[in-house]
Amino acid sequence: MSYTPKQIDLETFDSKIRSSYVEVSSASLGGKVVACSDDFFASRHNLLKPNPSISMKGQFGPNGALYDGWESRRHNPSFDWVIIQLATPSTSVSYVDIDTSHFSGNEAPQSQIFALSQTELSKTATKKISPNTRGWSEILPVVDLGPNSRHIFELGNDGNQGKWGWLMVRMIPDGGMARFRAFGTPTPPALPITLPPDxxxxxxxxxxxxxxxxxxxxxxxxxxxxxxxxxxxxxxxxxxxxxxxxxxxxxxxxxxxxxxxxxxxxxxxxxxxxxxxxxxxxxxxxxxxxxxxxxxxxxxxxxxxxxxxxxxxxxxxxxxxxxxxxxxxxxxxxxxxxxxxxxxxxxxxxxxxxxxxxxxxxxxxxxxxxxxxxxxxxxAKLNLPVLPLTYEAFKPYGQVIQGYSFPSSAPKGINVTVANQGTAAKFHRLGKIEETYPEGVGKPGGSFVGCVKAQSRLEVRNGAKMKVELLERHPYTTQAFIPLGRPANSPPPGAFIVVVALNGADDKPDLKTVRAFLATAAQGVSFDAGIWHHSLFTIGGDLEYAVIERGTPDPSSLAYVEKISPSLDTYLQIPPFPPTPLPPGTIETAHIPHPAPVHTHTQNNGHDHLKSNGHPAGSGFLSSILHHGSSSTHASNSSILDPVLITPDNFSKYGSIISSSPSSTHKDSESSPDGKTTKHNCLAPIISTYPSESGAITGISVFRATRKVGLERGRVFDVRYMERHKYTSQAFLPMGKAEWSGQSEEALDEGGEFLVIVADNGPDDKPDPKTLQSFILPPNMGLSYAPGVWHHPVLILDSTIDLACVETQISTGLHGETDDRDCELLSWEGQKVFGRVAVPSL
CATH class of the missing domain: 2.60.120.260 (Galactose-binding domain-like)
Structure with a gap:
């Protein structure tokens, strides 16, 4: 080469030069070592690690002393080499940092660097890159290296003006390097002077x-x-x-x-x-x-x-x-x-x-x-990207209702407690329920939970563009939509589009605030009263939803809903959905391990402060039968209850069922003109009889509910807990399971059902064991316990389920504080059980 490399002092480089360039060799960006002559003592892959080399002095492996770097055998007559594929296929290289930290007496005495471009590689017959590949250009001549230090070299025109994709770094003749870093400017994409209309x-x-x-x-x-x-x-x-x-x-x-x-x-x-x-x-x-x-x-x-x-x-x-x-x-x-x-x-x-x-x-x-x-x-028109739905981005318009993989992932201000004897994490008051109708305008009975069955309105596997024709608002009521789960062997769930806008000074949608989101089947939304939004729009597959609102006797009444066309043509650019899943373990998932939910304040629906049975695994009735070799423990015991599939009729004594197939006596239903959406109103009333001074608030929480130890298919389950909520109904809605791969919470494992156990109140004001009943609730149905109904805390079969819970509570979940009026919990210990239920096999 015709130039003498200039060595730069570390302070000048780190403080004034480094930030102007990209570390194009970094493993963090995708740089990797693709070939090497020898790495007998220390791996070549250490060279491109983003963190500084650490000392491993005094540590030895089978081949000798350990080093956080690349080290070859001794006595090489010529040189050792590595070939690095840079993170980008075309870049200049302006500076290199050859680091021999912690190598002293075994550092590489000298180094030399060559570069190869995609253009030169394409001229060769072979695609496998080696030192013998034609087209290598020297960009750093032989330079001297010292022990335990970084060496920064400024490269000449050949490095700066090239469009390099690979580097070959030589150690002459052998030895060790801790790190190698190349800094340059990647070739940017071409700059068009116009963009197409679409x-x-x-x-x-x-x-x-x-x-x-x-x-x-x-x-x-x-x-x-x-x-x-x-x-x-x-x-x-x-x-x-x-x-x-x-x-x-x-x-x-x-x-x-x-x-x-x-x-x-x-x-x-x-x-x-x-x-x-x-x-x-x-x-x-x-x-x-x-x-x-x-x-x-x-x-x-x-x-x-x-x-x-x-x-x-x-x-x-x-x-x-x-x-x-x-x-x-x-x-x-x-x-x-x-x-x-x-x-x-x-x-x-x-x-x-x-x-x-x-x-x-x-x-x-x-x-x-x-x-x-x-x-x-x-x-003259608006083009809205449809973006993944998040709690914070949606906050000006309402709330996002979903479970989270880790308690500390909950939105700021959302309290999280452990519930149901340690089997669930409860995310308190994610969604609010409010209605402010003038006297006599709203439907009698207040707010209700209904159900919507919606067919997909648009195939978006390759993305789609859609015009927003109408926006609507409900001036006196919040309105929540929560996708329900899917029965076994169902096709994958769809998603739904959420378009929202704040009200403007002219009492019309303020299009400066209009936003569009894509919600997965694992996410619900609650629109604040008065928020302009698009009507329910399901895409990419059918969905069933629970809907929570207070309607009016006439669903077309302006007191219930107002509709208006946007003042500007408004279009949505919907991305492909479902997207291609990312490979397991990809760095895009940013997965935090999920520990059992025991890090937060213990609570059972707000009340785990009463004595639990402390019943050890392997003891009691179930264990004694198992030890006698029975695999179907209810075969000869008539006192053991067999659950039945829940229906609106057989559960009516205890509450209500939220389903797209309501009882034949239910008459309050409506369908869209095209027949693709059917809505069943007022399936389950939301009831609260708390004294007004109690401070109780009605809202929507989410339980991330897991299987209970000892609750197994084909085995008998001992009923040791029963609870009731005297002052409130309590609805549980099994939510869908889905994800936007790489851009949302990871989906829960498929499957899961809800084992329901209920009993009448006895003359002693306690649950009557003679009236014990048990049901199986499939994942596409919800239920609502009437106030005062005795029931077992949530029991989940097979796999974890997010349960949206509609209830009124005094407790906020803050610091584990509870209020006895929220929940009354009874427990049975030792040989005493309230009842026994045969858990059905799949």
């Missing part, structure tokens, strides 16, 4: 991805972890690989009375250069693995600045207004509708309030030249 129907790209040159420009704080992690692929492995600021600086540090930001709102920020200019469609903020230190809220701003310009003088436009964030989840935010269609940006600023940790930031959009002919303007 560009939103095409797949967007992540405009800040480092794989196309996205990079961090600056940030306000990086006390615990650097902002560069925000741009990495995947969802990370733990809390360490995100961006986390120091804790609150209230009245101290830069916010102290003498500090530069005294009196200002506390916040931290990071500025990101997009890999390519473009139109922004929506933004994803991921707080994976930050369950207790996520930011309270965030905003996203954008600007268009020329390369190298002073961003301190830039004009920033807020493209996502201040939005709340939640723990350990992806949040999806549409761009504000006040932003002109086709506006081009070059940088974004992500601001968190007041501080905290974020895992990833993705800015999805479409590359476009700043000189594009698509002039930014207020469009």
């Amino acid at each position: 560009y939103r129907s095409t797949e967007p790209i992540d405009l800040v991805s480092p794989l196309i040159g996205g990079s961090i420009v600056s940030c306000s704080d990086a006390n615990f972890s650097p902002p560069q992690n925000l741009l990495l692929p995947g969802r990370g492995i733990d809390m360490s690989d995100g961006w986390e600021t120091r804790r609150s600086q209230h009245q101290r540090g830069k916010y102290s009375p003498e500090g530069p930001l005294a009196g200002q709102e506390r916040k931290e920020w990071v500025i990101i250069k997009m890999g390519v200019e473009g139109v922004i469609g929506w933004v994803e903020v991921d707080t994976a693995f930050h369950p207790g230190n996520y930011p309270v809220a965030c905003t996203i701003e954008a600007t268009l600045s020329e390369k190298g310009s002073d961003l301190s003088q830039a004009e920033w436009t807020q493209i996502v207004s201040k939005k709340p964030l939640g723990p350990h989840r992806q949040h999806f935010f549409d761009v504000e509708k006040s932003i002109g269609e086709g506006r081009v940006w070059s940088h974004v600023r992500y601001t968190v309030y007041p501080d905290g940790g974020s895992k990833r930031l993705r800015v999805y959009g479409y590359p476009l030249s700043p000189s594009a002919s698509l002039t930014p303007s207020a469009s």
Whole structure:
């Protein structure tokens, strides 16, 4: 080569140079070692690890001393080598960092680097890359290395001007390297000067991805972890690989009375250069693995600045207004509708309030030249991306009703307790139920639970575009839709589209606030009273729903529902659904292990404070029979009860059934004009007789209910608990099981049924064992216990189920506090049991 490599001091590189380039060799971005001459002592795959090398001094394996790096055998006459496939197929390489940390006396004495492009590789007959592949170009001549140190070299024109996809790193003649890092600028996608009219129907790209040159420009704080992690692929492995600021600086540090930001709102920020200019469609903020230190809220701003310009003088436009964030989840935010269609940006600023940790930031959009002919303007139509439904994004319009894989993943303000003798986690008051009809307008009896059977209205396996013809609102009642489960051997469930808008100053939908979401069968929604929304729209498969509302005698009455056409043509861009599932174990799932729900405050429907039986496994009646070899323990015992399939008629004594096949005596039903949707109103009343001063609140909770130890198919179950709720009805709705792969909570395992055990109240004001009854509730039906009905706490067969629960309670679940009026629980211990039920085999 015709140049002498320049070595850069570490402080200059780390503080002034590194942030302007992408580490294109990093394993975090997809870089990998694809070939190696020898790694006898230490694996070649250590070379590209993102974390610094650690000392393993004094540790030995079968081949000798252990090192966190790459080390070859001794006595090589020429050189050892590795071939690295870079994270992007086309990139320049401007700097390399050859690190020999912890190698002292066995470090590589010298190194040399070659590069190969896809263009050169395509000229060869073989696709297997080796040192003998034609087309390798030297980009770093032989350089000397020292022990236990990093060596930064600035490359010449060959490295900077190339479009490289592979590097070959030599150790001359042999020895060890701890880490190797190559820094460059990936080749960005082409910048079109126009976009087609239907560009939103095409797949967007992540405009800040480092794989196309996205990079961090600056940030306000990086006390615990650097902002560069925000741009990495995947969802990370733990809390360490995100961006986390120091804790609150209230009245101290830069916010102290003498500090530069005294009196200002506390916040931290990071500025990101997009890999390519473009139109922004929506933004994803991921707080994976930050369950207790996520930011309270965030905003996203954008600007268009020329390369190298002073961003301190830039004009920033807020493209996502201040939005709340939640723990350990992806949040999806549409761009504000006040932003002109086709506006081009070059940088974004992500601001968190007041501080905290974020895992990833993705800015999805479409590359476009700043000189594009698509002039930014207020469009005569609205195009809405349909985004995954999350609690925080939906909060201005209502509530999302769903279970969570981990108690600490619950939204802020949602209390979580352990319920049903440790078999369930209860997420309290996820949804509210309210109605404010004028006297005599609403249906008698208050709010009810009904059921809707809905056929799919649109096949969206390849995505679809849909026009919003009407929006509606219910001015005096909340309205909740909760998908029910599916019977065994049913086809996969569909999903449903949720379109919402706030009310405007003209008492019509404010289209600046209109948003569209896709809800899976594992998610319900509750619309606040007065919120404009699209009518129920099922896609990709049929669904059955529980609906919770208070109607009017005339369902077309304006007191119940108002309908209006949007003032602008409004279109939805629906993504393909269901999407292709991600492989098991993919980093996109960001899976936190699910421990048994024992970390939160013990509670049984709000009341686990009474004595439990403490009955050890392997003792008592069931154990004694099992020890005598019986596999069907109810064969000769007439006192053992056999459950029957539940129906509206056989359960009517105890409450109501919520089903799309109601009793033949039920008359309050209606169907859509096309016959695809049938709604059965008022199947189960929501009843509360609490004294007004009790402070009891009616709401919708979710129990993530698991199998109880000792409850097995084909065995006898000892009934040792019975409970009743004197002042409230209590409805349980088995929810659907589904996921948006890689963008939602993981789906629960299929299957599961509800074993129902009830009894009459006896003359002693306790459950009468002579009246014991048992039923099997399939997953596509719900039930509601009437106030005062004795029943066993929830019993789930086969697999975990999320149960939406509609009830009135005094207890909020905060700190495990309970109120005796909410639930009366009785238990039987030792040889005493209330009854026995034969659990049916499958």
